[in-house]
Amino acid sequence: MNTLIALLLAFPLVFVISLLFDGIDRKLHARMQRRIGPPIIQPLYDFIKLFSKERIVPTTASSRIFTVSPIFAAVASIMGTSILLANLMLRENTGGDLIVVLYLLAMSSVLVMVGGSSSGNPYGAIGFSRKMSMLIAYEVPLLLSILSVSLKINSLSYYDIISVQIAAKSMLALTFPSMAVAATAFLICIPATADAVPFDVSEAKTEIVHGPLVEYGGPFLALFKLAKSASNLALTLLATTLFFYLPAVFRVYALPGLSDLLICLVFALIFWFLTITVPRTIFARLKVGQAFKFYWLVALPLSVTAVLLSVLGL
Amino acid sequence: MVDKHDEVKKIEVDYTRLRIPFGPVHPALKEPVLLRVTVRREEVLDVDVVLGHVHRGIEVLAENRNLVQTLYLVERVCGICSHSHTTCYVQALEEIGGIQPPERALYLRTLIFELERIHSHLFLLGVMAHEIGFDTLFMFTWYVREKILDLFEKVTGNRVHHAMNTLGGVRWDLNQHMVDDIRATMKDLQKSVHRIYNFFQDKTVEKRLCDVGVLSKDDAERLCVVGPTARGSGVDMDVRRDHPYAAYTYLKDYFSVAVREKGDVYARTEVRLLELFESISLIQKVLEELPNGPIRVEDNVIRLMRRIPEGEVISLVEAPRGELLYFVKTDGKEGLRRLKIRTPTIPNVLTLKPMLVGCEIADIPVVVASIDPCMACANRLIVVDATTDSKKIVDMDFLRRRRQA
């Protein structure tokens, strides 16, 4: 019962927080470019405006997949993030474990791809093939780094990993070398999952006209953007809580109320800034082949090392 | 946006080739051009360039207007290199009418010419950065460019389409304020261009620009490319040095022509960056050597126009994109018999085919931006006589015979 209430509470919370973090990201990106930038609640205005537009389905699209993919993508992303938030709110393992969360996040990425290719536009097809290459590139290191954490803690449940950090009163990444390597691999994979420059090949505006999103307008686009923001929030939250659970050090977890949740969210914002906003501002976009090579030559060995080290007990 | 027109994407027999229309409406292109690109997965196999979307019939309109009206029409062939077009046209008319503009006018023309070269190259560098997704550099380059547009506004009154030239001279003069402003801006610009040069040597930028869109020297000479596109492939040609005009006859020793051998996108970009430095020092020299005197031969332009007899002349200038050629034939009655404009983009756009074959889709906007296409300039007609099916094309001999100093 508690689970259900927590999940229902978490749904609107995810909506608000992910749009707010997206707005802060745009504002900081503009400030770094010496501009003023939009107000922080701009993504909320964008969302409402997009919902009020006309619903167009192109004649060349397979209309059922076209209309259904955005809805499922948004729901999957929000559910994945809500499970994480519910766990943090109730301070116990509820809803689902890490496998469920990662599955939901991957599902939302795949649905963007599928929706894009179902639009019947050649740019959508190119975006589909590029996103497929990127999925192969970044999903493996991502999953391997989570695997190394589970091997260390001997559990796949989300809150178990946090409890271990609370019991040890220290952050996982700072205590064990295998966890530090896993954290690095995980953080490197975030820009690709978030479709941020330098790894945003699948949604390049100047090359393939937004890739899979080219024929989507109005409410569909709003749902896809919400799915993207929610999945970014989930990943940054995972990065903070799995590897750098700060309240463990401050012993705030014992206080009533949700102050540890707030600290985690603030740190998720900081990680969002470091892994999504900063690369977006200071790098150019890489080509598919180059991005693929980067992940297979840098992130994959790191994550494999993390698994090996955690098996060896380090 | 994606134009399917009458041909929807043609999937060829082997089902791996895809024919995509790139343009005419595309976020990478500021101006309409249609590139029918045949790709296999990410590799480009063939490119077909279709021009003509910006064809407004300027040469036809020019035949029905008098010489001064055509001056303002010809300025609007292109917004980025508008001063080059007016200079070329006015030079041709002055040649026919035997009008010699005063020296101060020639120096002022050169000043605006070089300022325009700086603004056009900064424009292109920003667009190039935007194509590779590096928005921060785009914002920075255009922020620097705004200072040049401020100078244009101070001197001529408009940021774009300066209308500085007139028959027999220029329209606006410099006062001491403006000279000081220009000097101060050039000093700031030197530092900013150094920073931009460093940005372009960043690792991710290098990965996108190096070894992409290579044009060999043989291809460049065979296709008669001009401008920085040619200089990036090792062809050493520059109208300012080879056929000097305006004040370049006096400034020949004060600038050097940048040439690079490699022929890829990075070489062309580097040529433009080096030309920026040259332009800055040229402007500083022009300000030092600016002679005193009147800025035009006569205030009443209509009287001058009436003095221009029948005649034909070919005039050459070095626009920011390359060699610009005008063939002007007047009829002695204040009008034009024929105006033929050959802009630098026309030969340069033909290089897209050898450059793009073998590249990836991601390279298409980068390569197209590297030849600095000005599509508005590049839409001219070839007159085909339907009865005899003959095309009249001007060749090198004709040009050599007709070029008058």
Add this chain to the structure above:
Amino acid sequence: MGIRLVASSRVKSPWLFHLNTGSCAGCDIEIVAALTPRYDVERLGCVLVGSPRHADVLLVTGPVTRQMLPRFIRVYGQVPEPKVVVAVGTCASSGGPFMGSQMVEGSVDKIVPVDVYVVGCPPRPEAIVKGIVTAVKRKFG
């Protein structure tokens, strides 16, 4: 209250699509200059999008040439309602110096209904921004 919220969101987040129907590129560079740090149209919520399906405001430049006419009509159809058309520049408003040419249709309002004309050759970025804001406020506000 719901209607007021929707109207205010439409005014605060106009997404722009820039369409060049044969202009000399003077107006186009001023439109792109409106994004740069000096004028920064993004603080008003405007974003230059790549696909007409994402756009609210269609910024049209250039006298409509014959070759661009069918594409222009097609792009206009692809922009979802409610939409706003802003004709930027003298050429788009009246044909400019190319009036009378057989290759050119003339002003944009012969083809699609126009909400705001921003005149100038080219208009300054501030004028373009004011044109966008006026159009959006009048149509959606």
